[in-house]
Amino acid sequence: MKLAKNLERLGTESAFKILAEAKKLEIEGKKIIHLGIGQPDFKTPEHIVEATKKALDDGHHGYVLSNGIVECRQAVCRKIKSLYNKDIDPERVIIMPGGKPVMYYAISLFGEPGAEIIYPDPGFPIYESMINYTGAKPVPINMLDTKDFSINPEKILSLINEKTRLLIINNPNNPTGAFTEKNKIDELAEGLKKFPHVAILSDEIYSRQIFDKKKMPTFFNYTNLYDRLIVLDGWSKAYSMTGWRLGWSVWPESLIENVNKFCINNHSCVNAAVQFGGISALDGSDDFIKMVLKEFTDRRKIIFEGLNSIKGIECSLPGGAFYAFPKVINTGMNGEEFAKKCLHEAGVAIVPGTAFGKKATDYVRFSFASSKDNISKALENIKKMLV
Ligand code: PLP
Numbered sequence: 025m026k027l028a029k030n031l032e033r034l035g036t037e038s039a040f041k042i043l044a045e046a047k048k049l050e051i052e053g054k055k056i057i058h059l060g061i062g063q064p065d066f067k068t069p070e071h072i073v074e075a076t077k078k079a080l081d082d083g084h085h086g087y088v089l090s091n092g093i094v095e096c097r098q099a100v101c102r103k104i105k106s107l108y109n110k111d112i113d114p115e116r117v118i119i120m121p122g123g124k125p126v127m128y129y130a131i132s133l134f135g136e137p138g139a140e141i142i143y144p145d146p147g148f149p150i151y152e153s154m155i156n157y158t159g160a161k162p163v164p165i166n167m168l169d170t171k172d173f174s175i176n177p178e179k180i181l182s183l184i185n186e187k188t189r190l191l192i193i194n195n196p197n198n199p200t201g202a203f204t205e206k207n208k209i210d211e212l213a214e215g216l217k218k219f220p221h222v223a224i225l226s227d228e229i230y231s232r233q234i235f236d237k238k239k240m241p242t243f244f245n246y247t248n249l250y251d252r253l254i255v256l257d258g259w260s261k262a263y264s265m266t267g268w269r270l271g272w273s274v275w276p277e278s279l280i281e282n283v284n285k286f287c288i289n290n291h292s293c294v295n296a297a298v299q300f301g302g303i304s305a306l307d308g309s310d311d312f313i314k315m316v317l318k319e320f321t322d323r324r325k326i327i328f329e330g331l332n333s334i335k336g337i338e339c340s341l342p343g344g345a346f347y348a349f350p351k352v353i354n355t356g357m358n359g360e361e362f363a364k365k366c367l368h369e370a371g372v373a374i375v376p377g378t379a380f381g382k383k384a385t386d387y388v389r390f391s392f393a394s395s396k397d398n399i400s401k402a403l404e405n406i407k408k409m410l411v
Pocket residue numbers: 062121122123124125148194197198227229258259260261266270271
């Protein structure tokens with residue numbers, strides 16, 4: 025078989041590889057604490073499950089509109105209104121099978137040889153993978169430059185040139201757990217006015233996981249950017265629905281037809297019953313989100329204090345999402361060596377920083393979407409491992 029050349033440039037998400045390695049060790053009888061994969065460890069709230077079951081009982085079994093059922097797109101608009109006080113036309117909303125396809129389609133719309141796409145590095149690995157796949161030039165924003173890994177608008181704006189087609193921003197951030205305050209995002213949005221040829225993909229999948237009562241500095245705040253703004257968000261992280269494969273996106277009116285073509289060529293439409301579950305999540309109470317945030321706040325304290333108490337490990341306080349991204353190089357190991365030792369000797373699955381970008385050699389990512397007991401035990405095991 026002769027395979028397409030492009031495939032050589034397609035990357036992957038190593039968190040899944042680590043999960044597979046950890047599962048293998050578990051089959052061999054080893055006890056593993058999973059702090060690798062980025063998914064909340066709670067069950068989806070019951071009312072969402074019930075609404076989905078009802079939709080199946082009511083006979084929603086067939087194909088539906090490729091951009092999502094009207095009721096679901098309207099629910100997304102109601103949520104945007106209630107969270108951010110912005111009016112979005114449901115025709116600009118596209119329901120997706122998860123947040124990930126939004127990246128795939130957005131990058132495919134702009135990427136080709138000769139084009140440049142700016143993305144966070146370290147960052148969600150699919151950005152760089154997809155940019156490379158399209159043949160565009162990946163232009164990294166070095167997120168390790170700022171001590172707290174927050175967004176530096178001046179630096180980002182300096183990366184833009186006439187070849188830049190798309191700028192990808194992810195706040196709160198995976199893998200660093202960094203949260204960038206609104207004043208910085210305001211600055212970035214203001215600077216972007218000078219570059220009307222650049223589209224923006226704002227990955228806001230962690231918008232409901234921000235600590236210390238801070239508000240989401242959403243790109244929906246900048247109505248002057250709406251004609252080139254793509255927002256990725258969804259149900260996966262907010263409602264513990266990673267396995268449901270349901271996400272939502274908002275696009276400029278001018279891109280809708282092309283994005284719809286991608287949907288039709290690729291997944292046709294999103295599972296109808298699941299979209300009814302999604303409506304009940306958005307229209308239901310936010311009690312679940314508040315409960316999770318409180319729990320994650322307690323866990324953040326344990327992991328932040330615990331990691332910093334270990335000789336050779338330095339960790340900044342995560343401001344959002346559920347990740348800690350400590351520097352481990354002063355333990356005498358780089359991130360990859362450290363993660364490997366953790367898995368095999370301490371029985372703790374974590375992800376090396378290099379899974380998110382080549383520069384992050386000195387770091388590892390801990391997901392604290394696991395019980396307080398598990399986190400404490402993992403820290404204890406790592407402490408013992410380093411003696
Ligand atoms: N964006 C970021 C930054 C993520 O970390 C993830 C998942 O880990 C996604 C998007 C994808 O979310 P989904 O599971 O809805 O495809």
